[in-house]
Amino acid sequence: MRLTVLGGCGAWPTATQACSGYLVEYAGFRLLVDPGYATFPRLLLHTTADAVDAVLVSHGHPDHCADLNPLLRARGLSDSPPPALPVFAPHGAVDAVLALDKPTGDTGPSDDIPRLAEGADLFLSEATYVHRVPSATDAPYLLTARLAGRYARQAGIARLLLTHLWPGTDPSEAVKAAAEAFVRPVGVATADLVIGL
Known part of the structure; x- marks a missing residue:
């Protein structure tokens, strides 16, 4: 049996330490215990979401269960979702975490977007997909990098920064798609990027 500590911070994570979270492995079985704040990225350093x-959640404080949400999203939104994940928790302990996912979108196509961004020095735009939203159900609620570029051109903004890319998206492909319509600087939001305005 092996225990891997994913974090041990109480209450909230720090810049260098996730909250409570532990991966217990035995005979090929992987049990995630108390997936608190910021433990999911740490988990991905050791295994995949579908593995x-x-x-097991000991109690419902978010520093012990909040990252159950990204784990479930990574599994459920993958191209080949794995079987349902057994979650053991006290009654009601993870209700708030499970209620986080509602059928709402991030931006969605709208003629109001260029008007709202008009003349901005920096347009920070959701660009979940590169060229098209693959699901007709999601199309009214998500933008593409290509459409973000078109909106940026229409708004006459100085710079475009794409954000909210689908995990695994090649950032250079998103930039290229946006640049089809927008000839000014285009970038992708990444951790620790600083832009003067």
């Missing part, structure tokens, strides 16, 4: 076999 987790079960989750």
